[in-house]
Amino acid sequence: MPLYNVDEPRELIDFTSENPLATWNELKANSDVNNSVKRAAFIKTGGLCIYCEHKLIPKLDYQIEHFHPKLGNDNSEFGDGVPNRAIEWLNLFPGCLGGTARKTEEVDHTERTGANKKNKSALTCGQRKEDKPVENNFISPELLSNDLSIFKFNESDGSISVDEQACGALGIDVRLASKHSQDLNLDSKRLRGIREKFSSILESEFNKAFEFAPDDIEGLINEWLALDEQGIHQHPFYSLIVSKYK
Numbered sequence: 127m128p129l130y131n132v133d134e135p136r137e138l139i140d141f142t143s144e145n146p147l148a149t150w151n152e153l154k155a156n157s158d159v160n161n162s163v164k165r166a167a168f169i170k171t172g173g174l175c176i177y178c179e180h181k182l183i184p185k186l187d188y189q190i191e192h193f194h195p196k197l198g199n200d201n202s203e204f205g206d207g208v209p210n211r212a213i214e215w216l217n218l219f220p221g222c223l224g225g226t227a228r229k230t231e232e233v234d235h236t237e238r239t240g241a242n243k244k245n246k247s248a249l250t251c252g253q254r255k256e257d258k259p260v261e262n263n264f265i266s267p268e269l270l271s272n273d274l275s276i277f278k279f280n281e282s283d284g285s286i287s288v289d290e291q292a293c294g295a296l297g298i299d300v301r302l303a304s305k306h307s308q309d310l311n312l313d314s315k316r317l318r319g320i321r322e323k324f325s326s327i328l329e330s331e332f333n334k335a336f337e338f339a340p341d342d343i344e345g346l347i348n349e350w351l352a353l354d355e356q357g358i359h360q361h362p363f364y365s366l367i368v369s370k371y372k
């Protein structure tokens with residue numbers, strides 16, 4: 127999972143110092159703060175969903191994800207000694223809409239829409255996670271590595287499984303990794319389909335390179351994993367690329 131250090135936006139620092147007990151709704155009602163938080167959080171992962179790593183589309187398939195649940199939009203009571211997680215910069219990540227994006231011409235309908243409460247098997251990521259406590263259920267993004275994937279990817283059907291060795295190297299409990307994947311529905315049919323399509327493009331690019339430019343595979347990997355000048359990844363599924371080629 128790619129995760130980069132991004133400075134807390136000045137607007138949020140000022141807002142938090144003036145309104146330490148603000149709720150998420152109160153933050154969102156301030157458009158300057160809301161916009162700067164959305165812009166800055168987006169580059170924490172180079173524009174990929176913090177959970178499924180699909181490429182986010184601003185305004186269409188993007189929301190702020192609270193890793194520690196924000197306990198509703200109007201709550202900022204997290205108990206004694208616990209920071210106000212509704213507006214805490216370290217708790218805010220970029221996430222997709224978990225399959226519930228609106229149908230518009232710009233979005234791929236099979237990839238990003240159609241999931242809802244009645245079609246729960248397609249719901250993923252934050253939409254699936256809801257307010258479930260993170261302890262013993264989800265891996266904190268900070269524990270994951272940019273250079274090692276805790277999942278293995280099967281390119282023939284896009285499915286994922288836990289990479290026990292990688293978990294061991296990162297000190298992550300294998301059972302927690304399975305729970306994480308299960309509770310975020312990362313192995314759902316919808317995500318499998320998207321990864322399978324991506325894998326076949328990736329594979330054909332790499333096969334060409336193995337044949338015609340075998341000395342520059344490293345360069346090709348770096349190209350697929352690169353950030354552009356705005357700090358955005360041009361390709362989704364960073365961990366899939368890492369797991370397969372790095």
Ligand SMILES: [Zn+2]
Pocket residue numbers: 175176177178179180221222223224250251252
């Ligand atoms: Zn996602």
